[in-house]
Amino acid sequence: MRFSKIFGKTLREAPTEAENTSHQLLVRAGMIAQEAAGVYSYLPLGWRALKKIENIIRDEMDKAGGQELMLPVLQPFELWQRSGRDVSFGKSLFTLTDRKEHTLALGPTHEEVIADLVHRYVQSYRDLPLLLYQIQTKLRDEPRPRGGLLRVREFIMKDLYSFDVNVAGLDESYRKMCRAYKNIYARLSLPALMIEADSGAIGGKDSHEFMILTEDGEDEVICCSNGDYAANAEKAQFVKTRINAESLLPLEEIATPTTKTIEEVAGFVGVPSSQTLKAVFYFSDGEFVFVLIRGDLEVNETKLRNALKCSELRLATEAEVNGAGLVAGFASPIGIKGVRVVADDSITSASSFIVGANKPGYHFKNANYPRDFQVHLMTDIALARAGDCCPKCRGKLSSSRGIEVGHVFKLGTFISERFGASFLDSDGKSRPIVMGSYGIGLGRLLAAIVEQSHDDKGIIWPLCVAPYQVYLCPLSLAKSAVAPTAEKLYQELQKEGIEVLFDDRDDSPGVKFNDADLLGIPLRLTLSPRTLQSQSIEAKWRTEKEAQLLTLQNLAAEVSRVLREKLAE
RNA sequence: CGGGGCGUAGCGCAGCUGGUAGCGCGCAGCGUUCGGGACGCUGAGGUCGGAGGUUCAAGUCCUCUCGCCCCGACCA
Numbered sequence: 318m319r320f321s322k323i324f325g326k327t328l329r330e331a332p333t334e335a336e337n338t339s340h341q342l343l344v345r346a347g348m349i350a351q352e353a354a355g356v357y358s359y360l361p362l363g364w365r366a367l368k369k370i371e372n373i374i375r376d377e378m379d380k381a382g383g384q385e386l387m388l389p390v391l392q393p394f395e396l397w398q399r400s401g402r403d404v405s406f407g408k409s410l411f412t413l414t415d416r417k418e419h420t421l422a423l424g425p426t427h428e429e430v431i432a433d434l435v436h437r438y439v440q441s442y443r444d445l446p447l448l449l450y451q452i453q454t455k456l457r458d459e460p461r462p463r464g465g466l467l468r469v470r471e472f473i474m475k476d477l478y479s480f481d482v483n484v485a486g487l488d489e490s491y492r493k494m495c496r497a498y499k500n501i502y503a504r505l506s507l508p509a510l511m512i513e514a515d516s517g518a519i520g521g522k523d524s525h526e527f528m529i530l531t532e533d534g535e536d537e538v539i540c541c542s543n544g545d546y547a548a549n550a551e552k553a554q555f556v557k558t559r560i561n562a563e564s565l566l567p568l569e570e571i572a573t574p575t576t577k578t579i580e581e582v583a584g585f586v587g588v589p590s591s592q593t594l595k596a597v598f599y600f601s602d603g604e605f606v607f608v609l610i611r612g613d614l615e616v617n618e619t620k621l622r623n624a625l626k627c628s629e630l631r632l633a634t635e636a637e638v639n640g641a642g643l644v645a646g647f648a649s650p651i652g653i654k655g656v657r658v659v660a661d662d663s664i665t666s667a668s669s670f671i672v673g674a675n676k677p678g679y680h681f682k683n684a685n686y687p688r689d690f691q692v693h694l695m696t697d698i699a700l701a702r703a704g705d706c707c708p709k710c711r712g713k714l715s716s717s718r719g720i721e722v723g724h725v726f727k728l729g730t731f732i733s734e735r736f737g738a739s740f741l742d743s744d745g746k747s748r749p750i751v752m753g754s755y756g757i758g759l760g761r762l763l764a765a766i767v768e769q770s771h772d773d774k775g776i777i778w779p780l781c782v783a784p785y786q787v788y789l790c791p792l793s794l795a796k797s798a799v800a801p802t803a804e805k806l807y808q809e810l811q812k813e814g815i816e817v818l819f820d821d822r823d824d825s826p827g828v829k830f831n832d833a834d835l836l837g838i839p840l841r842l843t844l845s846p847r848t849l850q851s852q853s854i855e856a857k858w859r860t861e862k863e864a865q866l867l868t869l870q871n872l873a874a875e876v877s878r879v880l881r882e883k884l885a886e
Numbered sequence: 887c888g889g890g891g892c893g894u895a896g897c898g899c900a901g902c903u904g905g906u907a908g909c910g911c912g913c914a915g916c917g918u919u920c921g922g923g924a925c926g927c928u929g930a931g932g933u934c935g936g937a938g939g940u941u942c943a944a945g946u947c948c949u950c951u952c953g954c955c956c957c958g959a960c961c962a
Binding site for chain 2: 326328329330331332333334335336345351353354402405406407408409425426428457459460461463468514515516524535631632724726728754756774792793794795796797823824825826827828829830831832834843845846847855
């Protein structure tokens with residue numbers, strides 16, 4: 318390809334709306350262009366890189382036994398009503414009405430469609446296991462698209478769905494997919510971390526995410542410094558250390574004027590915040606809920622949502638708190654009636670707590686569960702934080718940001734049951750198919766690679782993703798013998814099957830070098846009057862500082878050999 | 887949905903107390919340059935996001951509206 322012909326232009330400055338590195342570099346390199354919030358065009362260079370990623374994913378899916386198919390974007394809304402996910406997806410589901418006033422959804426994912434499809438074609442255990450996948454555009458009306466390609470409303474995604482006769486089969490498919498994912502990331506030179514993830518209200522036991530740790534990531538990842546535990550902060554557990562074990566003193570009311578926050582109360586009484594109880598109030602699917610947790614901990618709303626099995630969860634307003642007969646700042650589980658109380662199990666990790674007395678200006682001292690109050694549900698609803706204690710080895714947990722570049726779920730039979738996707742086993746008994754689902758967002762992967770691999774000059778593509786492998790960079794084109802030689806080399810390199818970007822512009826060396834660096838093409842070949850004189854060309858890897866001279870004779874064959882060698886690494 | 891910010895040429899920006907729009911990059915032409923974003927000259931390019939209002943006069947003031955970005959909420 319001739320640089321002068323490429324659609325798309327490199328920019329010296331990035332548009333102001335591009336905030337994070339990958340967004341800026343991809344726009345500056347002329348690889349993507351924004352159309353609307355969370356909607357992007359891929360320009361020829363970006364599209365080439367994306368297709369390379371796509372082919373690597375396809376290759377690994379095929380190797381794992383997947384069969385590729387293509388599913389509709391337009392999906393009957395009834396499918397979503399049948400699975401009940403019209404509610405759980407809520408407003409994220411794009412819908413439209415056709416001319417016959419029939420409602421259709423724009424597929425945000427394809428479990429419904431594929432379960433419906435599979436139920437029509439699979440009747441026997443002999444048809445299973447089955448791995449089906451698709452690589453195509455999906456749409457979600459995200460509340461807030463952000464970070465360039467990191468969170469968008471229209472995105473290309475690979476989703477594979479597994480269908481097995483039982484949980485053991487699902488486990489095997491799941492393992493297979495995790496292996497395939499690891500291969501993909503390895504091929505893309507991405508250090509992806511497999512972490513435990515929350516599977517949401519629907520979904521089975523296990524779910525894992527693959528994360529690239531980087532500051533621009535939008536997820537929080539909790540890791541043990543010993544490397545034996547990593548989880549999404551939504552899911553992460555930790556050991557709640559026991560604080561004290563004093564003998565139980567009698568409950569006592571004390572005056573605590575003007576102490577509304579935990580810190581104020583703890584300071585006023587002279588105890589650590591871990592010896593207080595914090596009350597937080599939520600509305601869960603329309604029901605007021607009293608949430609109780611040790612004063613030094615925070616509520617993890619994802620865990621709480623799962624514990625309550627609710628779809629909508631929000632903090633209660635002050636008016637709602639008052640309406641429930643509670644006094645904000647001095648609320649208490651002691652003596653309240655008619656309100657559901659959910660407690661974190663940390664309330665048993667210490668004794669003699671300070672807790673509100675449910676009247677302004679007063680707290681109780683020496684409150685103990687279950688002596689002084691009851692709860693309706695006690696489970697783990699606490700947020701793990703940096704510095705907490707690892708649940709595996711009691712090491713120290715740390716917190717980082719990460720980009721989610723893959724998410725796998727053990728779905729179970731939830732969806733297959735709703736779609737009648739069942740089979741006859743060898744005993745002639747009908748059983749629901751056990752499903753799994755495995756997704757990778759391609760655009761996000763592209764962005765993650767850039768986040769992970771760039772310098773102040775631009776992108777540094779891994780060879781297998783780079784839109785072109787070689788940047789042929791002739792200098793002093795207009796008036797020197799360089800031009801005909803460069804032209805000849807361009808032809809020869811192409812004949813060798815090498816993907817060459819030929820900078821045929823009559824621009825100054827600085828312009829060309831900077832564009833070469835910005836675009837991140839792995840190998841730059843610079844032909845100048847100087848190198849021509851010695852019948853050589855300068856070869857420089859994007860990843861290296863130093864260049865080396867190659868002789869012009871047999872250049873194409875030599876470059877081809879080196880590239881093959883590199884790709885095999 | 888709550889909070890904050892921004893919409894002026896393809897991109898980055900300036901434009902005060904209102905007087906009818908400018909700079910840099912990029913783009914086109916010509917010439918000089920040619921190993922890390924060279925230089926000179928000439929030139930093209932603008933419904934100032936949109937609608938309404940105030941005014942003799944609005945990029946500028948007022949109202950409404952649309953879009954975009956960031957933080958939060960949300961997020962298979």
